[in-house]
Amino acid sequence: MNNVIQVNGLRKVYKTTVAVDEVSFEVREGEIYGMVGPNGAGKTTTIECLEGLRKPDAGEIRILGVDPQRESKFLRERTGIQLQQSNLPDRIRVWEALDLYTSFYPKAADWKALLGDLGLEEKRNAPFAKLSGGQKQRLFIALALLPDPQLVFLDELTTGLDPQARHAIWDLVRDVRARGKTVMLTTHFMEEAEKLCDRVAILDHGRIVALDTPAALIRSLEMEERVVFNLEGTLPPDLEKALPDKAWLEVDGNRVVIHGSNHRQVPLVSEVVNLLTAQAILFHDLHTEQPNLEDVFLSLTGRKMRE
């Protein structure tokens, strides 16, 4: 498969602050590639270097095989960009914005179809200033799709949206990939990266600290998973001894939490259920709590994402 993006040793310094340091990665055709990390980790600087909006201090970037600084016209016609920060004039109507931006591209997609695809048909005549945050974001995604691009950049696309709007946007991004386009996005929501991206680079202080599929990142580190259930009756006193290797138990009234490592041959939940069944202990509402990317970040950096 072809690499749509190829980055080697990217570095960008603002005065004395190193925003991006020795970042290298590639994005393959047809994948949703995410760059995740806390605010100030260097995500937007990286993506804006790729978009050709910022000039890197060192390193080599190839987008669709060309240098974004040298071939900006070529890339502007072939990539779709949604910026973290940008606006349209307050009084421009949704259809006018789409019609206007269509005229900027030599070969543009049909904006009337995009209007429907992005659920903006009802807002066709609404002025930009009257749109909700989610509607503005959908309009910006529509504008990014107008050039019918091979590659779409989405920078912090769900920041400031409520969970419902966020899920709707995720579906839209999956649709974009389903049309054969490659998506590169940044986010500071670990959940977004985990649910949406085929591969994720975790960025911290301008460096990539981990890069893989979300599932592999979670599997790669030894972390705790939990099995939680409610007990009917009482707990046999010797249950903890019968627990599998290194697992331990916590009881709060009827509620039992069993903690164990996620690195084991047989999943913790199977061992626990087998044990409970063997000892004829009655339980209900059993569920597992798996480690997520948030835990991966914590274990890699020793800090929580939201700090």
Place this chain on the structure above:
Amino acid sequence: MKSLMKLTWVEAKLFLREPASAFFTLVFPLMYLFLNGLISGNNPSPMYGGQNAIDASIPGLTAMVICMAGLMSITMTMATYREREILRRMRTTPVTPLIVLCAHVIVVFAMTCLGMLLLIAAGILVYNVQLEGNVFSMFAGFTLSSLSIFGIGFILAGTMPTVRTAWVVGMVLLYPMLLLSGAFFSVEILPAAVQRISALMPLTYVVNLLSGLWVGQPWGNHLLDAGVLLGILVLGVVISARTFRWE
């Protein structure tokens, strides 16, 4: 070409949807004209050195329209587009700075023309005003004056760091110019010291040129005015091209 036409069309609609810009270029000058008419009718007035009040005020009010368009509409639109990152969004497309600048010049120039035509139409219909000069000559002078003053607007938009500073500096330039350039009343009735200040103001040359062409004086009488305006125009084009920033 397609993008220039579309952008011009959209910007024209946005101009007319913005109440302030449409009011000051199209409505306010007419109000002033009618106010003048109510005070003195179209009779000789000492404010205009003995010329008929309405006859004399049309070139002055046209200069006012040009100045409002250049220092308010152009400065504010360009500075706001940059500060609100509207230009930043455009930068991600193949559109060029030249197309963006041209679209704004065309729209504001067309609106300024409309402002002037409304003044002339009102003058002719209500006050029986007559253009003694040559129509083409008058339009050429108007075009030179407009582009020259617009250049000042672009320089401000390009060099001021924020919309607020662009606004303040624009106003500080605009009001003294309107009062002292002869746009509202003849410079000759001002004290000599103030007349010297008038001579430093670009708008004074606009008023002189337009008033002269309006009553049929030849361009030869206004070489200084035309020269100064041409100089400002060249400076405006060079500086606005150099200071254009997408963000």
